[in-house]
Amino acid sequence: MADDATTSRRHHGNRHGRSEHARVAVMQAADDLLLERGFAALTVEGIAAAAGVAKQTIYRWWPSKTAILFDAYVLDAAEHFTDTDHGDLGPDLRDRLSQLATFLTRPDTHAVFCALAGQAQHDPAVAARFRTDVMDPQRARDRQPLQRALQRGHLGTGFDIEAALDELTGPIYYRILLTNQSLPRTYTDQLVTHLLGRLTDTIHVTDQRGVPT
């Protein structure tokens, strides 16, 4: 029954546009093969074969195998991240970084992120898309807690949000891309602690919980 339904739905192309079946199968196959064999062994022919799809169908909708991974990544990222406002910078930031660490550590998303970041080093066009479609949105997400704290007046006027973001997330990406070390909750919490400690020191306005003294 389910198979029948799937088969009947699986149209082979018509004037209404592309086959959803093919779109999903390709992205799934690319993800799977990336995880199994690594990016070096990832070929368009291999993806096509694994997805049960013609090579031409892939080239019709994606300019390169990297583009497939971008689509897969963006989809995953949109699902993964949520923003909850605790009304306090500390918990907000700790949640954020923890979510990021979890996302970049999950085997499938880790593989895709690293593959894209790696390819960005080799191809300026990939680098550009990587920044606009991956890094910029992520940074926007990570900026939210700080932005809210700023609006609440919990951050001094001289506070440099961008520098803080670099210092909070830089070490995480460092471990992901360069040392392949784990990212336990204690690690990301410590990053937040260090930042907040600096805040206490400089502005003398709030305690760790962001409550004015």
Place this chain on the structure above:
Amino acid sequence: MADDATTSRRHHGNRHGRSEHARVAVMQAADDLLLERGFAALTVEGIAAAAGVAKQTIYRWWPSKTAILFDAYVLDAAEHFTDTDHGDLGPDLRDRLSQLATFLTRPDTHAVFCALAGQAQHDPAVAARFRTDVMDPQRARDRQPLQRALQRGHLGTGFDIEAALDELTGPIYYRILLTNQSLPRTYTDQLVTHLLGRLTDTIHVTDQRGVPT
């Protein structure tokens, strides 16, 4: 004359081992082509042609084009870094990070570092060598100022050197690999300032949780 000298030096093989001329020409050609066309367009055949060398000669001495870049990188890195002891953590660290930023910003070394870091994302073997031959030595260099300060007793017993290194260098690699932003002296100095501020805070003013004593 110079040409003659070059030609005479350029032996076509003998029983005393490899041709220095070929070794240098290959590494130089690889570097040049990487800078001109990018890693994606870097091929062993292209390097061989540019170096005026047979493909087999490259394969005789290097297992892959990545290995050529490793050799070139290690050479450059050994030349670049110097360690001067100012007897004070601040200046030592500022010098260190500035040197690192300069090295990773120079067009040629930037290209090689990014190419290797990128390839490390795609190939576990490259990743392993990248850590042992590139990241570990660099981290050892960067650790020196902190180690000296520790020995001088200028750091509290609870101070976590490895975490500090992550937080000092993470943002630098982040900008190099992911956002392609510049790394001015003010930026690296600020990183040090933030760390030192935290030290002051932790040792003399607050406890580790940032609560004023």
Place this chain on the structure above:
Amino acid sequence: MADDATTSRRHHGNRHGRSEHARVAVMQAADDLLLERGFAALTVEGIAAAAGVAKQTIYRWWPSKTAILFDAYVLDAAEHFTDTDHGDLGPDLRDRLSQLATFLTRPDTHAVFCALAGQAQHDPAVAARFRTDVMDPQRARDRQPLQRALQRGHLGTGFDIEAALDELTGPIYYRILLTNQSLPRTYTDQLVTHLLGRLTDTIHVTDQRGVPT
């Protein structure tokens, strides 16, 4: 106005059977493209585009691009050949061969004939249809003058009509398909003269040129 008429005639499918407009446009487009670009560059997609017709419409009515050419050829051939009985073998044959030579020399029909003959070498099915639909009818047409002469008693009983047809038309096809030489009237006339000369020799009745016996 004319455009309106055309447009109104050009129905986009209805329940009254196939579109005459599409049928003609396809054959015309196939002919044109064959002449312009040659058979090697003739594609069903190209014909469809040139005819302003969907690919499926072609496949609905013709099994292959060769079949289109067959249809076009048969149409042309039916129009071209006429049979006039001069009551004399010589003039009848000379007219026949001249008509054949003219037909096979006209750029459009030449192209189609050669394309089909060529494809017949590569595909047994095409070869079969080529013989039944092209060569056999043509040979039947060419046989008529001889048949009439036979009935008139102008040919000896031992005369081999089929051999004569081979020797009359063989050289013509030879020049068309293999040497691309011209086929002037003098050439075809000479073929007839040679045959008739042989007749004189064998039957000892009259020759057709009026040379006294």
Place this chain on the structure above:
Amino acid sequence: MADDATTSRRHHGNRHGRSEHARVAVMQAADDLLLERGFAALTVEGIAAAAGVAKQTIYRWWPSKTAILFDAYVLDAAEHFTDTDHGDLGPDLRDRLSQLATFLTRPDTHAVFCALAGQAQHDPAVAARFRTDVMDPQRARDRQPLQRALQRGHLGTGFDIEAALDELTGPIYYRILLTNQSLPRTYTDQLVTHLLGRLTDTIHVTDQRGVPT
């Protein structure tokens, strides 16, 4: 032993030029596949696979699959034809045409000749090479008996050798390419008989067997 010898001889390419093994294997494979599956199913990939050779090796030495067939054809033709001078036009011509008929009837050479002749209809470049490398040399061979007869003075001054060649060989090619009929010795002998009969008639010098009256 033989295998060893073959294996040791089978070099994989070196500075002395191309591999003879590959050259022969490709031509043999092309011939075999042509005979087995026909020209329509003949692909460079198929030839490469059958010959145990890389596709690139074929493209290195032949611009197209047609070129391979030309090479194979020329080789076969050079081996097949011999010219013996009986001192008499009749026997010389009869031998000639019989040899031609045999050659064009042998399954392997028949397939190659038809494939090339067919492709010549589709591609002007093939047509040109077909004329210079196949038809012209063959016609030169077939012309020899007539040329000798002319030099012996056995042909009248007004005798048109080229027309005679058309009329002798045209019917043969006609049967090969267009009707796929057999070419028994009696058929080719009859062609010669008809020509000689015409000679007797016109020059009154020799009888049908070429013996002076």
Place this chain on the structure above:
DNA sequence: TGATAAACGAGACGGTACGTCGAGTCTTCGT
């Protein structure tokens, strides 16, 4: 003073994947 042996240039080889083209099939909508 040759003979020897290592490394050289050159470049053909068997392969793998590339990105493109066209073939022939299928489905939907509009007329």
Place this chain on the structure above:
DNA sequence: ACGAAGACTCGACGTACCGTCTCGTTTATCA
């Protein structure tokens, strides 16, 4: 019911590099 549109699977195209393999040449060194 048929045509236009166009996405689909499939197979072959010709190209680019891969890494491997001789082959003939060069040249320092050792017999």
